[in-house]
Amino acid sequence: KQEVTQIPAALSVPEGENLVLNCSFTDSAIYNLQWFRQDPGKGLTSLLLIQSSQREQTSGRLNASLDKSSGRSTLYIAASQPGDSATYLCACRFTSGTYKYIFGTGTRLKVLA
Amino acid sequence: NAGVTQTPKFQVLKTGQSMTLQCAQDMNHNSMYWYRQDPGMGLRLIYYSASEGTTDKGEVPNGYNVSRLNKREFSLRLESAAPSQTSVYFCASSVDGDYGYTFGSGTRLTVV
Numbered sequence: 001k002q003e004v005t006q007i008p009a010a011l012s013v014p015e016g017e018n019l020v021l022n023c024s025f026t027d028s029a030i031y032n033l034q035w036f037r038q039d040p041g042k043g044l045t046s047l048l049l050i051q052s053s054q055r056e057q058t059s060g061r062l063n064a065s066l067d068k069s070s071g072r073s074t075l076y077i078a079a080s081q082p083g084d085s086a087t088y089l090c091a092c093r094f095t096s097g098t099y100k101y102i103f104g105t106g107t108r109l110k111v112l113a
Numbered sequence: 114n115a116g117v118t119q120t121p122k123f124q125v126l127k128t129g130q131s132m133t134l135q136c137a138q139d140m141n142h143n144s145m146y147w148y149r150q151d152p153g154m155g156l157r158l159i160y161y162s163a164s165e166g167t168t169d170k171g172e173v174p175n176g177y178n179v180s181r182l183n184k185r186e187f188s189l190r191l192e193s194a195a196p197s198q199t200s201v202y203f204c205a206s207s208v209d210g211d212y213g214y215t216f217g218s219g220t221r222l223t224v225v
Contacts, residue, residue, distance in 0.1 A: 004155075032211055043117070043203055043216030044156075089155070093211060100146065100171070101211075103156040 002027045004092050006104035013080055014112050021075040021107050023090035028068045031093040035064050035075050038087045038106065047088075048075070052095075080111045115139050119204050119217035126194045126224045134189040134220050136204030142215070144207045145187035147171075147179060149200040150219075156203065162187055194224045 003026045013019050023033070032051045036044040048057045048064040050073070056065040063076040073090055087108045091101035117138045126132055138145065147159040158171030162181040176198060178190045187206075191198060204217040 034211070034214065036214075041219075043218045044205075044214075045216070046214045049211060049214075091156075100158055100161060101156075105153060105155040 002092070002094050002102055004090060004102050004104040006088075006090060006107050008107060009105065010108040010110070012110045012112060015080060015082060017080050017111075018076070018078050019080055019109075021077070021088050021109070023073040023075070023104055025071050025073075025092045025094075025102075027092075027094050027096070028071055029095045030068060031095050033064075033066055033073050033093070034091045034101065035062075035073075036089045036091065038089060040086075044089065077109075080109075082111050082113045085109055085111050117204055117206055117215050117217035119202075119220050121220060122218070123221050124223070126191075126222065128195060128224060130194050131190070131192050132194065133191075134202055134204075134222075135186070136188060136217060137186045138204075138206040138215070139185065140206060140208075140213070140215065141184070142206035142208055142213065143184070144209070145181065146205040146207075147177075147187070147189045148203045148205065149173065149198075150203060151200050159189065159202075194222075196224045198222065199224045 005024045034049045035047045038044045050066045061078040087106040089106040091103045120135045146161040148156040150156045160179040162168045165184045202220045207214045
């Protein structure tokens with residue numbers, strides 16, 4: 001079964017710290033992977049999309065990497081700010097299977113001022 | 114503001130009642146989706162529509178029906194609501210499968 005796992009479920013860090021969020025997936029045959037941000041009571045916002053042929057994508061203070069062979073992706077946030085506090089979800093689109101994205105359950109990040 | 118609009122934002126239903134969740138996007142996206150989000154389960158795809166006139170089942174379609182009314186609108190219908198359908202429902206759209214994924218703000222549904 002294709003699964004996406006995010007550990008830890010919650011994380012608190014002091015402002016200014018660099019941090020890494022982890023995502024693992026059970027099937028290395030992925031088409032692409034997206035990282036989303038979800039604020040409380042809101043929908044999801046797409047942050048970064050990595051195609052299977054890419055190793056990483058960058059947007060501002062965010063950098064996402066993809067290692068298909070190990071079934072892992074990381075989201076690196078540089079110089080974290082209180083405004084980064086949110087839940088971060090990764091989602092994989094696998095090359096096989098009927099459905100579109102399989103979502104992880106997310107990591108709830110709190111950046112302390 | 115451009116984006117995905119969902120109505121209603123909150124709804125309480127009695128078991129057995131029916132209702133339709135509405136979704137509209139104004140970004141000229143081809144693909145639209147309905148997800149449900151439950152604690153500890155992540156988002157699960159209910160139905161999707163790759164283009165106007167087509168719909169397909171997702172991971173958890175039982176108890177739901179959908180209609181892609183036109184390119185802008187994609188509705189989700191619960192014919193006979195059950196407590197297991199208590200959830201937060203999100204509509205999303207995308208340009209071409211994966212790019213430009215945009216979510217609505219969600220509908221919090223409680224079935225009692």
